[in-house]
Amino acid sequence: MVDQTLDTPATLKSRAAEWAALPVRGVMRLLDWPMRLAQRIVGLGGMPYVFLLPNLIFFGTFVITPLIINFAFSLTGGPELFIEDRPFVGGEQYGFLFDCENALNVSTCREDRFWRGIYNTGTFVFFQVSLMILFSLITALVLNMKIRARGFFRSVFFFPVLLSPVVVALIWKWILLRDGLLNAFLTSIGLEKILFFVDPTWAMFWAVFVSIWAHMGFYTLIILAGLQAIPQDLYEAAQMDGTPRMRVFWRITLPLLWPNLLVVLVLSLIKGVQTFDEVYVLTGGGPGTATQFIVQYIYNTGFSNQVQNFGLAAAASMVLGTVLLVLTVIQLVVARRKGGI
Amino acid sequence: MKLFGKVAVSALALGLVAGTASAQTTLRMTWYSDGNEGEVLRDLLDRFEEANPDIDVIVDNVAYQAGIIEGLPVQLAAGEGPDMARVTDLGGLAQYYLDMTPYLQDPIYWEDNFGPFLPWLRAPGDELAINGFMTQLSVTGPFVNKTLFEQAGVDLPGEGATWDDWAAAANEVASALEVPIPLAMDRSGHRFSGPAISMGAQYFDADGNPAVIDDGFRAMAERIVQWHQDGTMPLELWGSVSGSTYVGANEDFANAQVVMYMTGSWQISQFSDTIGDAFDWWAVPNPCGPGGCTGMPGGAALVALADTEHPEEVTRVMEYLASEEVLAEFYGRTLFVPGHLGLSRTGVEFDTDNPLAQHALETFSIGVATFSPVSFQLQGYPFNRVMFNAIISRLGQAIVGEMSLDEAYQRIEQDIEQQIAERTR
Numbered sequence: 001m002v003d004q005t006l007d008t009p010a011t012l013k014s015r016a017a018e019w020a021a022l023p024v025r026g027v028m029r030l031l032d033w034p035m036r037l038a039q040r041i042v043g044l045g046g047m048p049y050v051f052l053l054p055n056l057i058f059f060g061t062f063v064i065t066p067l068i069i070n071f072a073f074s075l076t077g078g079p080e081l082f083i084e085d086r087p088f089v090g091g092e093q094y095g096f097l098f099d100c101e102n103a104l105n106v107s108t109c110r111e112d113r114f115w116r117g118i119y120n121t122g123t124f125v126f127f128q129v130s131l132m133i134l135f136s137l138i139t140a141l142v143l144n145m146k147i148r149a150r151g152f153f154r155s156v157f158f159f160p161v162l163l164s165p166v167v168v169a170l171i172w173k174w175i176l177l178r179d180g181l182l183n184a185f186l187t188s189i190g191l192e193k194i195l196f197f198v199d200p201t202w203a204m205f206w207a208v209f210v211s212i213w214a215h216m217g218f219y220t221l222i223i224l225a226g227l228q229a230i231p232q233d234l235y236e237a238a239q240m241d242g243t244p245r246m247r248v249f250w251r252i253t254l255p256l257l258w259p260n261l262l263v264v265l266v267l268s269l270i271k272g273v274q275t276f277d278e279v280y281v282l283t284g285g286g287p288g289t290a291t292q293f294i295v296q297y298i299y300n301t302g303f304s305n306q307v308q309n310f311g312l313a314a315a316a317s318m319v320l321g322t323v324l325l326v327l328t329v330i331q332l333v334v335a336r337r338k339g340g341i
Numbered sequence: 342m343k344l345f346g347k348v349a350v351s352a353l354a355l356g357l358v359a360g361t362a363s364a365q366t367t368l369r370m371t372w373y374s375d376g377n378e379g380e381v382l383r384d385l386l387d388r389f390e391e392a393n394p395d396i397d398v399i400v401d402n403v404a405y406q407a408g409i410i411e412g413l414p415v416q417l418a419a420g421e422g423p424d425m426a427r428v429t430d431l432g433g434l435a436q437y438y439l440d441m442t443p444y445l446q447d448p449i450y451w452e453d454n455f456g457p458f459l460p461w462l463r464a465p466g467d468e469l470a471i472n473g474f475m476t477q478l479s480v481t482g483p484f485v486n487k488t489l490f491e492q493a494g495v496d497l498p499g500e501g502a503t504w505d506d507w508a509a510a511a512n513e514v515a516s517a518l519e520v521p522i523p524l525a526m527d528r529s530g531h532r533f534s535g536p537a538i539s540m541g542a543q544y545f546d547a548d549g550n551p552a553v554i555d556d557g558f559r560a561m562a563e564r565i566v567q568w569h570q571d572g573t574m575p576l577e578l579w580g581s582v583s584g585s586t587y588v589g590a591n592e593d594f595a596n597a598q599v600v601m602y603m604t605g606s607w608q609i610s611q612f613s614d615t616i617g618d619a620f621d622w623w624a625v626p627n628p629c630g631p632g633g634c635t636g637m638p639g640g641a642a643l644v645a646l647a648d649t650e651h652p653e654e655v656t657r658v659m660e661y662l663a664s665e666e667v668l669a670e671f672y673g674r675t676l677f678v679p680g681h682l683g684l685s686r687t688g689v690e691f692d693t694d695n696p697l698a699q700h701a702l703e704t705f706s707i708g709v710a711t712f713s714p715v716s717f718q719l720q721g722y723p724f725n726r727v728m729f730n731a732i733i734s735r736l737g738q739a740i741v742g743e744m745s746l747d748e749a750y751q752r753i754e755q756d757i758e759q760q761i762a763e764r765t766r
Contacts, residue, residue, distance in 0.1 A: 288742070
């Protein structure tokens with residue numbers, strides 16, 4: 001007797017699926033015993049924590065432990081690298097950072113470079129994040145329309161995201177230098193050369209501009225995905241009602257895009273505060289300290305300066321971490337209230 | 342069976358002997374290059390390895406800022422450093438150096454030929470250790486584009502000319518020929534200090550403690566700020582970056598965009614390659630002031646490191662590289678001012694037929710005699726980097742208008758005090 005069912009495609013498919021499932025079953029059997037044991041020990045209610053354990057171990061090893069070590073470093077002084085060799089100084093490093101006669105005047109602070117870094121970072125983040133979201137939104141709206149070569153333009157806007165930040169900064173540096181491409185163009189049309197990197201306003205402008213140019217594609221993509229997820233029937237209904245375009249944007253597009261915009265806001269804000277490599281290569285933090293951001297201050301203090309001060313750098317990074325934590329909590333609270341993420 | 346046993350034992354013994362003979366010690370050396378010195382070193386080491394098959398030296402060529410200034414101190418502090426390294430923070434890393442004295446065949450040779458420079462490498466309080474030798478003795482001083490002077494019909498200021506004379510002459514040339522940069526100076530506290538000492542800066546009080554701000558220092562600092570404001574010096578060098586970041590003008594000088602460039606003797610090899618005889622790059626004596634006509638001594642040293650597991654082999658390599666014959670070839674091919682007294686006396690046959698390079702080497706070598714004792718005291722001070730960093734970062738802020746010069750002076754003193762206190766905890 002020959003089993004005729006073997007020849008049907010459905011049976012073959014089912015057999016293949018069974019074969020493919022074999023290794024999974026094997027693994028599940030292997031895990032079954034320890035999982036049952038774990039359930040017996042922690043009970044059914046404790047099982048979610050067992051499943052979270054691997055990630056918690058990873059997070060603990062690579063995030064929490066360094067954080068604790070960093071905090072411990074911030075309570076020590078001296079030039080030694082290993083913490084056991086470093087004298088305990090308590091909150092002295094924090095005291096040094098916060099030693100200001102007038103909190104509103106950076107020049108009165110003992111470590112003015114730290115506060116200049118905070119101030120510069122705040123200025124950069126304000127302009128970079130707001131303009132980045134604005135331009136990403138406009139670009140996404142345009143790229144969502146039925147225009148010619150839409151795929152090409154989407155690629156063009158996304159391309160800078162693929163470049164290394166150092167490459168981005170070097171390209172723009174060559175364009176903006178005294179004898180760079182832009183100054184060559186300016187002189188060719190009879191204008192004077194502009195020394196972009198020796199003027200604080202120009203240097204900050206180009207730091208913001210280059211950062212937006214480099215990262216806008218990524219955020220555009222997130223907003224574009226949000227735009228494409230908005231049901232078309234809402235637009236059709238609005239069209240049938242003769243609703244003006246701007247009203248459609250304010251009443252339909254923007255509210256439904258809110259969760260995506262919030263993601264963009266959170267990501268760009270965190271990324272903005274952490275900005276380092278691009279601006280470091282582009283302006284070196286200058287002129288003076290006009291574009292020296294807080295991460296560069298930490299890097300200079302801990303590593304780049306020929307006199308390395310690990311304790312002070314660790315204290316500054318703890319302050320930065322706290323600021324980021326507060327920002328994240330605020331955003332999460334706002335997001336929950338708005339019913340976003 | 343007996344025969345088989347003998348054969349087996351003999352084979353085993355032979356194998357062991359052969360194994361011992363071929364056992365190689367691998368040593369690592371961290372090195373950076375300004376010019377062709379990396380190639381010359383490799384060439385010399387190849388010859389050493391040929392004559393000493395038991396030692397293999399791997400040279401890790403690194404970038405100066407990332408590898409030597411930023412990376413090496415952390416490596417050394419972590420006990421993960423190389424066996425040897427080329428360093429410029431001579432005294433700052435002294436705690437990590439190996440005292441080779443017990444392993445040296447002839448310590449007297451080292452004392453006789455490197456004597457004045459050995460204290461630069463020693464930890465405070467140590468008066469005996471032999472840690473390494475100078476791969477180059479550098480001296481700071483200016484180069485001018487003599488061709489531009491000739492084209493502009495401006496005479497080079499003569500002997501005893503001051504910084505003001507040179508600035509005026511450089512401005513005259515620049516305005517006559519529309520050269521964008523009349524005067525450039527490396528963005529470095531070390532480079533600034535020579536001219537400051539020439540203006541009378543003392544840097545230390547009577548007890549040898551740092552006392553940077555005085556009338557001489559102020560005189561030079563005021564000039565530097567003024568020169569940036571009136572366009573004598575370009576803002577792109579001192580004003581365009583933050584902190585203690587080094588910025589040089591060697592590319593601008595090589596492109597004939599600079600009339601006068603205050604830098605140092607280590608540029609000779611590079612200018613020989615990049616400029617050649619395209620124009621007359623002319624080393625001139627350090628300009629003068631009330632404190633003399635001084636630059637700053639300095640240089641780079643090759644040091645043995647204490648964490649090495651092979652101090653004897655390291656010392657053998659160092660002895661080879663520091664030997665008079667090998668060093669003569671090294672200095673000759675790299676166009677470095679010798680940091681070896683014997684060779685300074687007998688002279689080094691520099692491997693160049695470029696008269697400009699020969700003139701520069703001669704100018705810088707003669708110039709050392711005019712250096713102020715303050716410059717040697719500053720170079721030998723173990724916390725001189727603290728002083729250089731504070732000077733350059735704060736003057737940089739004053740130049741772009743972030744603070745007044747008086748505030749900068751106050752900050753310089755505070756920074757030095759705070760950082761020395763931090764390092765000596």
